[in-house]
Amino acid sequence: MSIVPTIRPATEADANAIWAMLEPILRAGETYALPRDWSRAQALDYWFSGGHEVFVAVDAGNVIGCYYLHANQRGGGAHVANSGYVTSAAASGRGIATAMCEHSLQRAAERGFLAMQFNFVISTNERAVKLWSRLGFDIVGTIPKAFEHPRLGYVDALVMHRML
Incomplete structure (x- = not known):
């Protein structure tokens, strides 16, 4: 059963x-190229780092997902957005990531970005690859064995992109 969350600034x-x-x-280390041993403070500093606009998805008063939006690059690349998303385990598979991605695409367009790019989608994260593809992202590049997966060893990372 899908959830239609309220999405608001964090x-x-x-x-x-x-x-x-x-x-x-972070501890699982299977979907983000971030240190698995980061502390709460380190993880939140990253998530809320300068330039990140952070949103939460809320259902029945509970935060069930969040994402950040920022320019993918500076200078001549600042017209392309980038985002990172997480969903609570309890809400997984219920449309939260779809709702957040759609919201982020709309917000990116409102901010004047021309495109959205995901720089490092772990190829074994099949649910994410399928979702981003369904939402209009194309795989524009593959980085061979770019990510050390804790169970699978070295796996590819994908660069995914779509115009807004």
């Missing part, structure tokens, strides 16, 4: 809920 009050979603993903 506040400091959301930090515990965001950490509760980020920690298991």
Whole structure:
């Protein structure tokens, strides 16, 4: 059953809920090229780093997903957006990532970005690859054995892109 969340800007009050979603993903080390041993402070500093506009997906008063949006590059590449998403384990498979991605695409267009690019989609993250493809992203590049997966060894990373 799909959930239609409310998506709003994140506040400091959301930090515990965001950490509760980020920690298991970081510890698993299967979908983000981020240190698996990061502390709460390090992870939240990254998620809320300068230039990141952060949003949360809320259902029945509970934060069930979050994402950040920022320019993929500076200078001549600043017209292309980039985002990172996490969904709570309890809401996984219920349309939250779809809702957040659609929201991020709309927000990116509102901010004047011309495209969205995901720089490092782990090829073994089949659910993400399928979702981003369904939402109009094309695989524009493959980086061979760019990610050391904790169970599968070295796997490819994908660069995915779509115009807004």
